[in-house]
Amino acid sequence: MLALFRQYRPVLRFIFLFLGSYTVLSMLYFWYLSFFVGPPVEPDGITRLVGQQTQSVIRAFGFGGDVAMISGEATLGIWVDGIGVARLVEGCNAMSVMILFCAFILAFARGLQQTIGYILAGMVLIYSVNILRVAFISIALAHFDTYRVLLHDIIFPGLIYGFVLLLWLFWIWMIKRQDHA
DSSP states (O other): OHHHHHHTHHHHHHHHHHHHHHHHHHHHHHHHHGGGOSSSOOOOHHHHHHHHHHHHHHHHTTSOEEEEEOTTSSOEEEEETTEEEEEEOGGGGSHHHHHHHHHHHHHTOOSHHHHHHHHHHHHHHHHHHHHHHHHHHHHHHHHOGGGHHIIIIIIHHHHHHHHHHHHHHHHHHHHHHHHTO
8 A cells, every 4th residue: 555655646746735725715716705704795805906907908909998897797798899798706707727827837836945936926817817718708809709708718718728838837837847857
């Protein structure tokens, strides 16, 4: 039994570090969200910031963009050129994706400074890509509402998760390169 543990130690280490960091980060995020429960019902601060920045991006691309709180709900409404296209909810702020990203990087940690630097850079990139993703899906829905399910459920989630996958692969590539240097 001990021989099996030694043989699979790297795999077990990854699993425990990944699950442990994912659990801790998720608990911290849910603790943060708990401050936004109850009257008055409103979106959390990160979601509101995503909404404001999405509005700016939509306008920067030359469209009439408005993002505003929906009364009595923890959501923001998104309008493009006066057309209500979507609701921005807590799940659209990419925090759960960033937590998943961080847990993976922590499970393959290589030096405190390098790991924290990559996590911070990755989170900024994921956040930025998410703002662009929400803005583009909003613009697309205003002009191609027929493809709502395809855009919302397949293409745009695929973009953010595909981007995270590329960041993970780049991290692994960097680690392998250092190990062979």
